[in-house]
Amino acid sequence: MKSDLAMYGGRPVVQPEHRRLEWPVVTQADREAVLSVLDTGKFTVGAKDEKEIHGLEREWAEFSGTREAVALNSGTVALHLALAALDIQPGDEVIVPALSYVATAMAPLYQLAIPVFVDIDPLTFNIDVNQIEAKITERTRAIIPVHLGGLPADMDEIRALARKYNLLVIEDTVQAQGGKYRGETCGSIGDIGCFSLNVEKSIPTCGEGGLVTTNDPEVAAKIRSLRVLGEDLSGPNRLYISDCMGSNLKLSSVLAAFTRSQLARFWEYQHKRDANVPVFLDKLAELPGIVVPKLPTDRTHSWHMLRFRFDPRAAGLDGVEAGPFRQALRRALLSEGVPLTFYQIVPLPGQPVFQERRAYGKGYPWTLPESRPQIYDLADYPVTSQVIEDSLVLRRMHLNPDAGPALAEYAEAFHKVWANLDTIAHLARTMPYAPPWDAMKTLRSGQQLVEAGVLA
Ligand SMILES: Cc1ncc(COP(=O)(O)O)c(C=O)c1O
Structure with a gap:
C-alpha cells in the first residue's frame, strides 16, 4: 500500500535520540x-x-x-x-x-x-x-x-x-x-x-x-x-x-x-512537566478519535503516565473495531519512533495469581473458613477491559523534565499517522487480532504474545 508511513519505508518523524529519554536524570x-x-x-x-x-x-x-x-x-x-x-x-x-x-x-x-x-x-x-x-x-x-x-x-x-x-x-x-x-x-x-x-x-x-x-x-x-x-x-x-x-x-x-x-x-522538574505535557496533549486533542487525559480543576496531575484512548468511530472509521485500531496505530506510531506501550494487558482480577488462587498453601486466603466466597469474573469489569483494549500509554519518557522537543515530535508523528487513517483502517481490518486476555490463558511471555500477534 502506498504511504509515507515509516512502517512502509517512509522516514520516521522522531529523531533516534528522542525515542528513549534518560530517566532518572542523574546529576x-x-x-x-x-x-x-x-x-x-x-x-x-x-x-x-x-x-x-x-x-x-x-x-x-x-x-x-x-x-x-x-x-x-x-x-x-x-x-x-x-x-x-x-x-x-x-x-x-x-x-x-x-x-x-x-x-x-x-x-x-x-x-x-x-x-x-x-x-x-x-x-x-x-x-x-x-x-x-x-x-x-x-x-x-x-x-x-x-x-x-x-x-x-x-x-x-x-x-x-x-x-x-x-x-x-x-x-x-x-x-x-x-x-x-x-x-x-x-x-x-x-x-x-x-x-x-x-x-x-x-x-x-x-x-x-x-x-x-x-x-x-x-x-x-x-x-x-x-x-x-x-x-x-x-x-x-x-x-x-x-x-x-x-x-x-x-x-x-x-x-x-x-x-x-x-x-x-522535584518541583523544578514538575513545573517543567506542567509546561510541556499540556501543550503536547492539546496538539493530540486536535485529532478526531483520540481521548487524551483530562485534568479536573480541583486536582493536579503528577504526569507519571499518559493514557490515550482510541475511538475508531470518532475517527470516522466505520467497521473498524477498537482493539485492532489500537493495534494498527501502535505499529504505525512505534515505527515513527513514538515509544508507546501497554500498561496492563488484562484487568487485575484476570491475572493468573487471582484466577488460579496462587498465594499461600492450598488456596489461602480464599479457602480460609473466615473468608467469604469470591468470584473474579472479567465480565464484572467491562470498563477496565475496554480501556485496556482501546488505549496505549506513554510513560517515563515524559517524566524527563527536558522532554519538550521529544513530545513535539511525538505530536507530529500522531498527526502524520492521522493523515494516513485509511491505511491504518486497512491494516486494522486485515491484521490478526485477539484480545490480550484471551491469549493470556495459554501464552505467558511477552514474546509469545508478540509472536501470536496479540501485541503489535
Ligand atoms: C500503582 C503502584 N502500586 C505499587 C507499586 C509497587 O511499587 P514497587 O515497585 O516499589 O514495589 C507500583 C510500582 O510501580 C505501582 O505502580
Whole structure:
C-alpha cells in the first residue's frame, strides 16, 4: 500500500535520540550525595547517628504534609506494612481498583486478606466511586484507592464511604508523588499513604525503595518495628527483642541519600512537566478519535503516565473495531519512533495469581473458613477491559523534565499517522487480532504474545 508511513519505508518523524529519554536524570549533586555516604560509614537505619534515612523521613513527611514518614525497601512493602499496621486480619476484604499495578491487589494477600476489585472510571482510569458501595460487605475493612498515572482519585467520595462503613483508607500514592487533591497532598488524605522510589518514579532512588506517610505516630512506630523483624530500634541500645513478626524491609542509607538529592529538584522538574505535557496533549486533542487525559480543576496531575484512548468511530472509521485500531496505530506510531506501550494487558482480577488462587498453601486466603466466597469474573469489569483494549500509554519518557522537543515530535508523528487513517483502517481490518486476555490463558511471555500477534 502506498504511504509515507515509516512502517512502509517512509522516514520516521522522531529523531533516534528522542525515542528513549534518560530517566532518572542523574546529576553531579546525586553522585556527590551517594559518595558522601560511603565516607560516613553509616549505611543502615540502625547505625548510630545515621543521617540519610532519618533525613529522608523528615523531608518526605514535610513534602507530604504528614507528621510521619517511614522509609522502606519498596512500594509493595509499603502497601503490605500499611495493611499490617492497620491490623487487617485474615479473611478481611480490601477494595482495590481493577486497573493498577499488581502490587496494589497483591498486598492484601500478604496479610491473608482478600482483594475485592471495583471497575474504573472511563475518563480518569481511577476506581469508579459509584461502584464501591455495592462491593462493601460485612468483611470489608479497607479501600486502597490508586492515584493512577498521577491523577488523584475521588478522595472525598471515598472518605465519605469510609466514614459510613467504618473503613480504613490506604492511598496507593506510588504514581502521584507531589499530587494535590482539593488542596490536600496525596499521601496525607487517607489513613496511610504508600510511595515507591523505584527508578521509574518521579522521585526515584538508584534501585528500589518505598515509604509510608501517616499522621498517626503509633502506626508509624508499628511500621518501623515491622521493617526490622519486630524490634524497637528507637532506644540508645539495640536489645534484640522481637515484639511481633516482621521482616527485614529496610532502605539503605546510600539509596536514601540519592532520593534526598532528587527530592530537592522535584518541583523544578514538575513545573517543567506542567509546561510541556499540556501543550503536547492539546496538539493530540486536535485529532478526531483520540481521548487524551483530562485534568479536573480541583486536582493536579503528577504526569507519571499518559493514557490515550482510541475511538475508531470518532475517527470516522466505520467497521473498524477498537482493539485492532489500537493495534494498527501502535505499529504505525512505534515505527515513527513514538515509544508507546501497554500498561496492563488484562484487568487485575484476570491475572493468573487471582484466577488460579496462587498465594499461600492450598488456596489461602480464599479457602480460609473466615473468608467469604469470591468470584473474579472479567465480565464484572467491562470498563477496565475496554480501556485496556482501546488505549496505549506513554510513560517515563515524559517524566524527563527536558522532554519538550521529544513530545513535539511525538505530536507530529500522531498527526502524520492521522493523515494516513485509511491505511491504518486497512491494516486494522486485515491484521490478526485477539484480545490480550484471551491469549493470556495459554501464552505467558511477552514474546509469545508478540509472536501470536496479540501485541503489535
Ligand atoms: C500503582 C503502584 N502500586 C505499587 C507499586 C509497587 O511499587 P514497587 O515497585 O516499589 O514495589 C507500583 C510500582 O510501580 C505501582 O505502580
